[in-house]
Amino acid sequence: MSSKLTTAIDYFLPIKFEKEPENKRKARIVIFIFLFTCLSILAIWISSLNLENTNNFPFPIALGFTTLSAFAFKKTGSFHLSGHLLGLLVFFFLFPITIETGGLYSDDTLWLLLGPVLAFFAGNKWTGLIWSIILIAGVSYLYSLDISSPESLMKDSLIFDSNYYFTSIVFLFIMILGVIFIYENEKTKLVGELGSKRNELQKQNTLLETEVKKRTVSLEESNEQLKRSNADLEQFAYVASHDLQEPLRMVGNFVQLLEEEYSDKIDDEGKSYINFAVDGVSRMSLLIEELLQYSQLGKKGLEIIHFDLNTVVHQKTKDLSLLIKSKKAECVIQDLPRINGIPGQIGILFYNLINNALKFNTSDKPKIQISYRENSSHWIFSVADNGIGIANEYKEHIFELFKRLHRKEEYSGTGIGLSMCKKIINHHKGEIWFDSKENVGTTFHFSILKNLQEKN
Amino acid sequence: MGLPIEILLVEDNEGDIILTKKAFEKGKIMNRLHVVRNGVNALDFLYQRNGYEQSSRPDLILLDLNMPKMNGQEVLENIKADENLKTIPVIVLTTSNADEDILKSYKLQASSYIRKPVDFKQFGQVIQTLQDYWFTIVKFPLKE
Numbered sequence: 058m059s060s061k062l063t064t065a066i067d068y069f070l071p072i073k074f075e076k077e078p079e080n081k082r083k084a085r086i087v088i089f090i091f092l093f094t095c096l097s098i099l100a101i102w103i104s105s106l107n108l109e110n111t112n113n114f115p116f117p118i119a120l121g122f123t124t125l126s127a128f129a130f131k132k133t134g135s136f137h138l139s140g141h142l143l144g145l146l147v148f149f150f151l152f153p154i155t156i157e158t159g160g161l162y163s164d165d166t167l168w169l170l171l172g173p174v175l176a177f178f179a180g181n182k183w184t185g186l187i188w189s190i191i192l193i194a195g196v197s198y199l200y201s202l203d204i205s206s207p208e209s210l211m212k213d214s215l216i217f218d219s220n221y222y223f224t225s226i227v228f229l230f231i232m233i234l235g236v237i238f239i240y241e242n243e244k245t246k247l248v249g250e251l252g253s254k255r256n257e258l259q260k261q262n263t264l265l266e267t268e269v270k271k272r273t274v275s276l277e278e279s280n281e282q283l284k285r286s287n288a289d290l291e292q293f294a295y296v297a298s299h300d301l302q303e304p305l306r307m308v309g310n311f312v313q314l315l316e317e318e319y320s321d322k323i324d325d326e327g328k329s330y331i332n333f334a335v336d337g338v339s340r341m342s343l344l345i346e347e348l349l350q351y352s353q354l355g356k357k358g359l360e361i362i363h364f365d366l367n368t369v370v371h372q373k374t375k376d377l378s379l380l381i382k383s384k385k386a387e388c389v390i391q392d393l394p395r396i397n398g399i400p401g402q403i404g405i406l407f408y409n410l411i412n413n414a415l416k417f418n419t420s421d422k423p424k425i426q427i428s429y430r431e432n433s434s435h436w437i438f439s440v441a442d443n444g445i446g447i448a449n450e451y452k453e454h455i456f457e458l459f460k461r462l463h464r465k466e467e468y469s470g471t472g473i474g475l476s477m478c479k480k481i482i483n484h485h486k487g488e489i490w491f492d493s494k495e496n497v498g499t500t501f502h503f504s505i506l507k508n509l510q511e512k513n
Numbered sequence: 514m515g516l517p518i519e520i521l522l523v524e525d526n527e528g529d530i531i532l533t534k535k536a537f538e539k540g541k542i543m544n545r546l547h548v549v550r551n552g553v554n555a556l557d558f559l560y561q562r563n564g565y566e567q568s569s570r571p572d573l574i575l576l577d578l579n580m581p582k583m584n585g586q587e588v589l590e591n592i593k594a595d596e597n598l599k600t601i602p603v604i605v606l607t608t609s610n611a612d613e614d615i616l617k618s619y620k621l622q623a624s625s626y627i628r629k630p631v632d633f634k635q636f637g638q639v640i641q642t643l644q645d646y647w648f649t650i651v652k653f654p655l656k657e
Contacts, residue, residue: 299579299608302608302631303526303608305631306528306529306608306629306630306631307528309631309632309633310528310532310630310631310632310633310636311528311532311633313632313633313634314531314532314535314633317633335632338631339631339632342631
């Protein structure tokens with residue numbers, strides 16, 4: 058094929074074949090045949106113009122429509138549109154001939170069936186359906202014409218009388234078959250492509266699944282590791298508290314025993330040294346104990362249960378009764394509700410707050426008030442005292458671990474108590490805060506989530 | 514007062530043995546403190562065997578938890594499993610609160626727990642209270 062002809066043919070190629078060399082080649086052949094046939098028929102038509110056949114107008118229509126179909130096909134790549142054009146072509150081409158050659162009784166009537174068939178093959182089932190309906194309408198129209206003397210007309214059947222009409226039909230078939238062939242080919246290819254895409258997807262899926270499995274395994278591993286190190290930590294806390302206490306006790310006890318048994322040989326200065334030693338030991342012991350308690354706050358297996366807060370708070374005031382008596386303090390406790398929480402921890406919380414209220418109190422008549430209120434989601438408890446108060450500048454720091462605001466000679470303590478309270482309140486999905494005025498008193502407030510989930 | 518009270522101290526720490534002896538010496542009640550240094554010897558003493566044939570049945574056992582060979586927990590289990598011995602009150606000596614937790618979790622039938630104190634004066638008071646409580650208030654099961 059010369060390059061000029063190729064360019065001419067390529068002009069009619071659907072755009073979507075650009076990326077498919079195989080289909081492009083096939084489509085080229087079809088269009089070549091189409092162009093060749095068009096030109097041949099044009100030549101026959103021109104040469105037969107001076108013949109006596111006057112009824113030759115359907116041919117230019119046929120030529121026009123097929124060319125239009127080719128253009129539509131190129132521009133849109135749509136078989137759908139081509140289907141409609143071909144259906145339209147058949148009706149424009151054959152319907153007038155059918156009327157002329159005897160209406161319902163004409164041989165050409167049967168050819169009308171070509172309309173829906175072409176529309177179906179070139180387009181889809183919907184274009185086929187539309188042209189079937191048009192065919193029924195057309196046939197109904199032919200019936201309504203009521204041509205009563207078919208015999209005379211039948212002899213003039215144009216399709217078989219005229220060479221170029223017949224050739225037109227043949228060429229049309231070639232064109233349509235070509236289009237259908239390419240279409241089918243494309244469809245198969247598409248299905249194949251879809252299949253390979255699906256395979257790829259499946260491969261990816263499998264890959265993803267293995268990846269997920271791998272991740273799950275590593276997650277389980279690190280979970281296991283975490284459990285182990287948690288257990289290690291608990292073991293460590295126990296060993297620390299236990300084994301650190303042991304030598305400490307020996308030091309404390311024997312220094313005291315020394316003082317008792319050899320008091321006549323030790324002078325007052327020596328005895329004051331002993332006091333320092335004993336004091337240091339007991340502070341260290343308290344520190345260890347509270348650290349242990351602090352470290353065990355997060356321990357697993359602590360169950361959230363529904364319990365009566367009154368019992369817990371009264372137990373704690375009983376534990377503190379010696380201090381309460383020595384301070385001549387008064388405790389006013391409102392009737393408290395039943396709440397969801399970890400009783401042991403809530404006990405530690407109240408113990409620390411009441412203990413602080415007593416400890417940091419220089420009033421002649423210390424007074425502690427415990428009360429509560431509630432909102433829709435939380436219980437809010439308050440522990441108020443008339444103690445020394447907390448200076449505003451320390452507001453931010455008092456919940457920090459080991460934070461002490463006073464010299465230990467003034468007020469004893471380890472600086473763990475309030476950080477423990479904070480941790481406990483965190484476990485109970487609440488907050489802890491305070492109002493204070495120096496030398497007037499402090500009120501600690503804390504909230505506890507009402508519907509903490511019971512775990513048992 | 515009649516016969517001295519027989520006390521069995523099961524303890525491996527020499528320091529604690531001395532401290533306990535001292536504390537009982539200061540006590541008002543006449544007592545005889547027998548010391549064994551591990552769990553195996555404690556059971557030998559109680560069953561009067563392996564060199565302890567001459568031992569007498571104690572009125573009270575003071576038991577440390579952490580010991581070599583056989584720990585306090587096992588000794589306690591043994592005592593409570595024996596029909597004859599289980600009537601002897603056992604007081605468990607603990608070093609820390611953590612020990613108490615363990616004991617509670619094992620639900621052993623110790624009569625009570627004493628926290629070994631850091632302060633000797635305090636320890637003396639504890640032993641004093643213990644004596645008052647066990648020997649003057651609580652009526653012991655009769656010896657067979």
